[in-house]
Amino acid sequence: MEENKNKIITVGYLVLMVAFIIMLNSGGKHSDNSHGKAAHGDDPTAYKEAVEPDAQTAKLAYLNQVLETIASTDNRPKAKSGEEEGENPLAGKISPDVAIAKLQQGNIRFAKGESTHPNLDAERRLLAATESQADHAFATVLACSDSRVPVEAIFDAGVMDIFTVRVAGNVCDVDEIGSIEYGVAHVNTPVVVILGHTQCGAVTAVSQAVQGHAHKLETNIPKLIDNIEPAVKKAMELNPDVKGDNIIPAAIEENVWTAMEELFMKSPTTRDFVSKGYAMVVGAVYDIGTGNVTWLSEDKTFEILTKVEASKDKVVIGADSAKEESEPTKATEEKAQEEETEEQEAPQAEEPKVDKA
Numbered sequence: 594m595e596e597n598k599n600k601i602i603t604v605g606y607l608v609l610m611v612a613f614i615i616m617l618n619s620g621g622k623h624s625d626n627s628h629g630k631a632a633h634g635d636d637p638t639a640y641k642e643a644v645e646p647d648a649q650t651a652k653l654a655y656l657n658q659v660l661e662t663i664a665s666t667d668n669r670p671k672a673k674s675g676e677e678e679g680e681n682p683l684a685g686k687i688s689p690d691v692a693i694a695k696l697q698q699g700n701i702r703f704a705k706g707e708s709t710h711p712n713l714d715a716e717r718r719l720l721a722a723t724e725s726q727a728d729h730a731f732a733t734v735l736a737c738s739d740s741r742v743p744v745e746a747i748f749d750a751g752v753m754d755i756f757t758v759r760v761a762g763n764v765c766d767v768d769e770i771g772s773i774e775y776g777v778a779h780v781n782t783p784v785v786v787i788l789g790h791t792q793c794g795a796v797t798a799v800s801q802a803v804q805g806h807a808h809k810l811e812t813n814i815p816k817l818i819d820n821i822e823p824a825v826k827k828a829m830e831l832n833p834d835v836k837g838d839n840i841i842p843a844a845i846e847e848n849v850w851t852a853m854e855e856l857f858m859k860s861p862t863t864r865d866f867v868s869k870g871y872a873m874v875v876g877a878v879y880d881i882g883t884g885n886v887t888w889l890s891e892d893k894t895f896e897i898l899t900k901v902e903a904s905k906d907k908v909v910i911g912a913d914s915a916k917e918e919s920e921p922t923k924a925t926e927e928k929a930q931e932e933e934t935e936e937q938e939a940p941q942a943e944e945p946k947v948d949k950a
């Protein structure tokens with residue numbers, strides 16, 4: 594009898610518990626806030642994330658979402674009228690938007706100390722030795738030689754990912770422009786990044802020289818940094834109240850835009866690829882202290898392109914060489930690619946309307 598009584602009490606207690614839980618749950622549906630707080634209360638980390646979301650975590654999640662959306666829709670440019678189907682030599686690659694998103698994601702991983710070090714194993718090296726980089730590399734980056742700006746590391750990229758051009762002050766003169774053209778037209782990278790960086794020694798030296806504090810420079814350095822001078826002067830013109838070393842950050846950004854303008858002025862191929870939507874050129878500034886890359890306005894890229902297209906001084910190529918240039922090049926051997934480059938680029942060199950003295 595005593596045993597049965599206990600059973601009845603236990604069952605009754607359980608029924609009451611179930612009723613109470615059902616009541617709580619139905620109440621939760623009407624009051625999501627209190628329900629949510631109760632759930633987060635059990636897990637301090639989840640609660641902290643919900644209340645104080647880490648800006649970078651949120652940004653990474655957003656970028657992942659954007660990347661997924663972009664990747665699910667093939668937004669590569671379709672052939673325009675008068676253009677043959679399949680003329681886009683970069684048709685087999687990811688679109689410029691996806692390439693930029695990949696770089697952004699890699700940089701966020703790097704800055705957060707969460708690099709995954711992709712494409713650095715033996716398998717990737719075997720692929721590099723047996724396949725064309727034109728089928729894999731997704732970005733061309735013009736960056737400074739500065740040891741604090743290791744390009745692959747800051748984008749958390751590996752072998753056969755980035756076609757890199759590095760030169761002190763990330764200036765864009767004939768050799769750099771030639772390298773970028775190679776990166777776009779032969780390595781078929783859908784994006785070109787002109788990457789400046791904070792505390793750039795070259796920009797600092799020129800900023801000080803322009804303001805009357807000249808440094809003694811070795812034989813070949815003046816010719817290297819003469820490309821930076823217009824950028825510093827432009828930065829000073831745009832910021833007349835900023836004096837001394839305070840002008841350096843503005844000069845660093847202006848130096849990115851100057852390099853981009855030089856590239857468009859002297860590279861009809863790059864202009865052509867960007868206007869057709871095959872490739873994109875973006876400006877960016879890397880912060881050597883935080884590891885973050887700040888991406889500059891893509892609208893400004895098109896502003897500069899429009900300005901250059903309207904300029905009488907831009908370098909143009911003859912119709913024949915232009916046609917030859919835009920043909921897809923998927924040469925798998927470096928030697929074959931070099932021979933082609935010589936064949937295609939030599940006539941161009943004779944034709945420029947302007948040349949920098």
Ligand SMILES: [Zn+2]
Pocket residue numbers: 737738739761762763790792793794795796
């Ligand atoms: Zn630098």
